[in-house]
Amino acid sequence: MKLYIKPKKKEEILSTLNSLGKKLLKEIESGKNPYLEVPVRTLRNIRFDPKEKKLYLGELVSKRYFLHLAQIRKFTQTIGVAALAKELIRMNKHVSLREAFYILKRTIPGTKINIVDEQTESNKAVEDMELIINALREQLHINANKLGAVAGNVVIRDRGDLIDWSKLGSGGWSVPSNVEDIEFVKVKAKFVLYVEKAAVWERLHEDKVWKKLNCVIIASQGQATRGIRRLLQRLHYEFNLPVYVLTDFDPWGIYIYSVIKFGSMALAHISDRLAVPDAKFLGLTADDIEEYGLKKHLIKLKEIDLRRLEQIRNYEWFKNNKQWQRQFKLMKKLKAKAELEALASKGITFISEKYIPRKIRKKEFLD
Amino acid sequence: MEFLAAEEIGKKIKEISVAEFFEKNRHLLGYENPTRSLLTVVKESVDNSLDACIEARILPTIKVLVKPVGSNRFRVRVEDNGPGLPPKKIPIAFGKFLVGSKFHKLKQSVGTLGVGVKGAILYAQLTTGKPAKIQTYYKGEKHYFELFIDVLKNTPKIVSHKVEKVSKNLHGLSIELIVEGRYVKGQQSIPTYLKYISIANPYVEIIFDSPDGRITFKRVTKELPPPPKEIKPHPYGVELGKFKRMLRLTRQKTIAAFLKNEFCRISMEKAIKICKLARLKPTRSPRKLGEDEIEKLYRATQMVKLRGPPTKCLSPLNEKMLIEALKREFPGEFFAAVVRKPSVYRGFPFQVQAALAYGENLNLNGCLLIRLANHTPLLYNAGECAITKAAQQINWRNYGLSQSEGCLPNAPLVLLVDFISVWIPYTSEGKQAIAQYPEIMKEIKLALQEIGRKLSVYLSRKRKIIRLKTKRNIFESYAKVFSEFLSTLTGKKEDYIRKKIDELIKKGVEVEKIEKKLKEKTEIIEL
Numbered sequence: 001m002k003l004y005i006k007p008k009k010k011e012e013i014l015s016t017l018n019s020l021g022k023k024l025l026k027e028i029e030s031g032k033n034p035y036l037e038v039p040v041r042t043l044r045n046i047r048f049d050p051k052e053k054k055l056y057l058g059e060l061v062s063k064r065y066f067l068h069l070a071q072i073r074k075f076t077q078t079i080g081v082a083a084l085a086k087e088l089i090r091m092n093k094h095v096s097l098r099e100a101f102y103i104l105k106r107t108i109p110g111t112k113i114n115i116v117d118e119q120t121e122s123n124k125a126v127e128d129m130e131l132i133i134n135a136l137r138e139q140l141h142i143n144a145n146k147l148g149a150v151a152g153n154v155v156i157r158d159r160g161d162l163i164d165w166s167k168l169g170s171g172g173w174s175v176p177s178n179v180e181d182i183e184f185v186k187v188k189a190k191f192v193l194y195v196e197k198a199a200v201w202e203r204l205h206e207d208k209v210w211k212k213l214n215c216v217i218i219a220s221q222g223q224a225t226r227g228i229r230r231l232l233q234r235l236h237y238e239f240n241l242p243v244y245v246l247t248d249f250d251p252w253g254i255y256i257y258s259v260i261k262f263g264s265m266a267l268a269h270i271s272d273r274l275a276v277p278d279a280k281f282l283g284l285t286a287d288d289i290e291e292y293g294l295k296k297h298l299i300k301l302k303e304i305d306l307r308r309l310e311q312i313r314n315y316e317w318f319k320n321n322k323q324w325q326r327q328f329k330l331m332k333k334l335k336a337k338a339e340l341e342a343l344a345s346k347g348i349t350f351i352s353e354k355y356i357p358r359k360i361r362k363k364e365f366l367d
Numbered sequence: 368m369e370f371l372a373a374e375e376i377g378k379k380i381k382e383i384s385v386a387e388f389f390e391k392n393r394h395l396l397g398y399e400n401p402t403r404s405l406l407t408v409v410k411e412s413v414d415n416s417l418d419a420c421i422e423a424r425i426l427p428t429i430k431v432l433v434k435p436v437g438s439n440r441f442r443v444r445v446e447d448n449g450p451g452l453p454p455k456k457i458p459i460a461f462g463k464f465l466v467g468s469k470f471h472k473l474k475q476s477v478g479t480l481g482v483g484v485k486g487a488i489l490y491a492q493l494t495t496g497k498p499a500k501i502q503t504y505y506k507g508e509k510h511y512f513e514l515f516i517d518v519l520k521n522t523p524k525i526v527s528h529k530v531e532k533v534s535k536n537l538h539g540l541s542i543e544l545i546v547e548g549r550y551v552k553g554q555q556s557i558p559t560y561l562k563y564i565s566i567a568n569p570y571v572e573i574i575f576d577s578p579d580g581r582i583t584f585k586r587v588t589k590e591l592p593p594p595p596k597e598i599k600p601h602p603y604g605v606e607l608g609k610f611k612r613m614l615r616l617t618r619q620k621t622i623a624a625f626l627k628n629e630f631c632r633i634s635m636e637k638a639i640k641i642c643k644l645a646r647l648k649p650t651r652s653p654r655k656l657g658e659d660e661i662e663k664l665y666r667a668t669q670m671v672k673l674r675g676p677p678t679k680c681l682s683p684l685n686e687k688m689l690i691e692a693l694k695r696e697f698p699g700e701f702f703a704a705v706v707r708k709p710s711v712y713r714g715f716p717f718q719v720q721a722a723l724a725y726g727e728n729l730n731l732n733g734c735l736l737i738r739l740a741n742h743t744p745l746l747y748n749a750g751e752c753a754i755t756k757a758a759q760q761i762n763w764r765n766y767g768l769s770q771s772e773g774c775l776p777n778a779p780l781v782l783l784v785d786f787i788s789v790w791i792p793y794t795s796e797g798k799q800a801i802a803q804y805p806e807i808m809k810e811i812k813l814a815l816q817e818i819g820r821k822l823s824v825y826l827s828r829k830r831k832i833i834r835l836k837t838k839r840n841i842f843e844s845y846a847k848v849f850s851e852f853l854s855t856l857t858g859k860k861e862d863y864i865r866k867k868i869d870e871l872i873k874k875g876v877e878v879e880k881i882e883k884k885l886k887e888k889t890e891i892i893e894l
Binding site: 017018020022024067073075087108109110115 | 838
């Protein structure tokens, strides 16, 4: 089963980069237009595997040529990333995506052309490089900004430091973008709770939910970062911890859950390294609104929200899911969304002391 | 009482002199304001000189002098190396209106009406009161005349006539006038007129002593165009009134012979066919036909199918000459020219030749249209001219130029259109615009479209080169950084990689090949 892939070794990455360089050089020497094979990452090449419940990338590959007016820029950027990665790995240094952007961003001598103008370009080049040599960007020593916090009954080792997630004060441990090299020393927690919002995480942390329910609480702001998703995956596969997701009751919240569970379209090529197909959706649901009397705290859905709802309900992985279709139907009928914070209307600690424990006890989740 | 009044009116009716008529209506001849008048004086004299030289098969050298004498007054002198005129013909040739050598002939020439230069003389005596000074060489003598036109009688009034012995080899004629006028530069000016006429007649050399100094328009060829031949009228070009007059004046004894000999393109066989169609005996005398019979005969000539008139009466240039001449004044990057086959309107043969010069380097403010009729420039009334209209009606966007609806193209372009015919259908007596007959419009458009197509081939090649150059530039720019990256990735020397990539680019983007092709095709000439 290819559910979970162990990280590649440094040497392996280096040799892949080297052979890529050799291939290009050989083409140039023999008077051929050098090209890269990049797996297609658009919707037409994204497939859903209903058995493994994961998004994955199809077989479509596009050839990108150097001597091509529309491709030379991307081509150069991509090879720029490869060269940078080689240097970083050799020096054992890591840079952020923002730093990578500044390293690549320079003007070609004698012209007005910048190799990259916007960070989105260098980010894209990094993603392309991941696809071309089938490695994570973290393995290329390029990291995203860290975002998100974790707390719980877990002890880890990170760059030699022993870190106890239960003894980190109010802030918790901030999740780095690269969690590949983290070593789990002791995992006492029984499940993982992911919340969409940092504010709600702080509520749960203050109320010591992780202690009372013996779990790990993780938050990011909005979409879960790669680091967090990889961390969820490792906890799930390496320690069999169930993963529960807590988001607002709106299309965007549901999609956050979707990405954690099935993988994202942008990173379908590394679903194997990020997705947690067994993740469950804890709330909020339409039924919660009914049960906890949140009706008077609903927020009207905007046009854009409704359009997103239409898209999501038609995704292949939701299409034949009766439970979810019911939720979508109810949301459409309500024409409104509910935020996690609305539970505070029942009492400040209601979410920590009543809502979450009850949902988990009753196993009230959507799959 | 009524009877007396009629008598009074009757007394007032009298013949008016042609000269008097033109004196009162000088605007009809192009003497409406000081600027245009000065130009018209020069134009009429130069046109005369050109016609005389070409008729005598002499390579024309024309000296033009325009110098201010006091305020608003100019001395205008035009001197040619033509055959000159017999002295006894000078007085009526220059002193009497509607005397001319060309009016009755069907042959391509610049002047036609027997009015031209006399208008200038009349204008001079009207505005400054000075006589015309005319000098001609003739059989080893130099004849010098000073003369006026007697306006009321339309006759010459000679002030003086001097004769001098000179070398027998001298030939040529000059005319000098003192006129009121205003000298300007720009689109409707003497220098522009001389420039255009020297383009349209590339065998002429013009030396212009302007108020600002000497300008020389050198001839670009020593080859005179074939001399135009005189032709008889084509039946389709003759109207009933003229037909009647021809019948009355002919010396032919039978109507069949009349038709055969007074017109072109009517054989004896055709003549008999026409008579049959008119139900008239071919042997009838032309002078003894009744009104009805004349009309019947006329109708029959219009009904029978005839070949178009012969075109030996026309004298076009060739494309190469046109391009050479245009190039001298407009040294652009691309030239094209076409001489259309002769065509016919109202029974008159005509021919259109057109040329263009294109160049970003020409410093033009949009498209410049040079209109010519029988190789002489038309500078006024552009808006009502068939040439302007035809050029505006063409969709220049088809040829890769930008254009606003109904306008000339918006491009650094010189368009030259020369309309050549035995009879130019001017829209007015000022002779500055050609009437818009459908046949004429069609031919002008076809000529312009033909050179437009050639230009479009050039422009698309040029655009392709620019595209390729940009492409190669971009490739080479990225190659600089790319070789550095690849050097890091492979450990090979950057310079080596750079060299290899540059070779690859040169092979991939073949600018030079197309550029060479473009240079070869800069002049597309069809002979």
